[in-house]
Amino acid sequence: MTTASSPAPRGAFSSRLGFILAASGSAIGLGNIWRFPYVVGENGGAAFVLIYLAFVFLIGAAVMLAELALGRSTQRNPVGAFKAAAPGSLWRLVGLLGVITGVAILSFYGVIAGWTVGYFVKTVAGDFAHQMTADESTALFGTFVGSPATSVAYLAVFLAVTAFVVYGGIAGGIELVAKILMPVLFALLLFLAFRSVTLSGAGDGLRFYLAPDFSKITAQTFPAALGQAFFSLSLGMGAMITYGSYISKREHLVSAAGIVCFFDTLIALLAGLIIFPALFHAGLSPTSGVGLVFQVLPTLFAELPAGQLFGAAFFLLLAIAALTSTISLLEVPVSYVIDEWGWTRPRAVTVVTIATLIIGVPSALASGAVPFFSNLPGVGTDFLSLMSIIFGNYSLTIGSLGLALFVGYRWGITAASAEIEADGTPFRVRKAWGFLVRVVSPAGITAILIYIIATGNYF
């Protein structure tokens, strides 16, 4: 893909693989390897995982297909897509919510992505070379994220690299690099999972992760699992509308959506298989929050021959996986201001990136650097976690609800199906999909939102 927004001529992905790579690149990232394990940990383990899987396949996959079809049909950025499919209506506000959500997610996602770069540097420098106890690893993490200058600097660096890629329209180049590196990351994850499950004490971790204890389910479990499904699949804010607008009409959207959902889920499950056994082995707590994987992983690398090498490779690959996600996060607001406000790409990228950096500063200071942001008075959590819940869970959930209602009732299953069949393959599961988009997704999402409002248990 070239620059992901200019209205015409719209560069199409040259090959099917090109699209699958870009969409998987957006989906696979910190959401799978950082967010999934810590959210599983905070929500009690295996029961949460089961609910998450149900949401991915009953709601996420259907919404993904709907977003891709809308994007390919309208050939627009998210706001433009709603405008084109329903001129003059308020549906465009769903697109606008997506644009705002993109900036908000990028602001804290960039902080974590910055940490991965920092951990890469630390690993190369040999900070984790010796046998690492859980206490040491936790202390090291605390010192690292507790330094205001370091956190903000890494955030700025990561946003700058993202901006550079989006500005130069070289996302396609990055995706090509990712094409070679993601299988390497996958192989490394498999290897790490193998080492982790053979550690002493791994059994407790596996039990926590895989043997459901339904008494751990609370009202919070549902929005957290649903939000995680949307977050991990990059749904509910228009990223897949944007990528859909680049797929050729010859491609079969159903299998494309299926492949992305499958690999995204596989990587998340694998990440859990690495983190939980190692976590119990090291004696860390599953409820450590946003720092969880950064505290666990160095203890695992210390158990490996050539751990420094594996550790460095891991953090580097993770940073690249994060980059293919931040590109899609930035592309949504950038393409919006270019298409809808008539800004030039350089101006759009510069202004949106600077705004994101400013919004991201409190998140960068929320893990100890500034006590106020690290433990918001009256909220009971830190600023970054709060952003992750509000925008990562609720905003994507509301955006996905809007999208399902729009495609189900306004644009319509017939029009969407015609788009899905544009490649000439009959859409065999059309009825089932229509039911998921029109009934299951909206009803499921609404029920969860009402339940949460009724219990008042928002976080």
Ligand code: PHE
């Ligand atoms: N899906 C990405 C990840 O899991 C994050 C993301 C969310 C990207 C929403 C785009 C839109 O890392």
